Amino acid sequence: MTTDGDALSPMTRYLLDEYGATLSSAAVAKLLGFNNLNSLAQARRRGHVPIRMFQLRGRREWFATAADVGAWLDQLGTASSEESLPVAIPSSQRSGVPH
Secondary structure, three states, X not given: OOOOHHHXXXXXXXXXXXXXXXXEHHHHHHHHOOOOHHHHXXXXXXXXXXXXXXXXXXXXXXXXXXXXXXXXXXXXXXXXXXXXXXXXXXXXXXXOOOO
8 A cells, every 4th residue: 555655644654653554442542542441442332432443354453544543633733722622531530421
């Protein structure tokens, strides 16, 4: 697979260099600010993860692409500092929030 390196954001380039094209659940949890894999899994089941995640044939774990994670992180960086930013809320703070 070839990609145009000039079209990639610095964040996406970093993610590709650091993790490769496919990020594990552990990497996604860390980058999106979840406390642990269980809180990411719960958010994914509820549809509260801001990126697309998928499974690979024969694997139980969930994955995401570096491009999807990079685009979401870039979107956070370009949002106005006065706006409310969409961020992952730690599970310890979500426990009492109705869904």
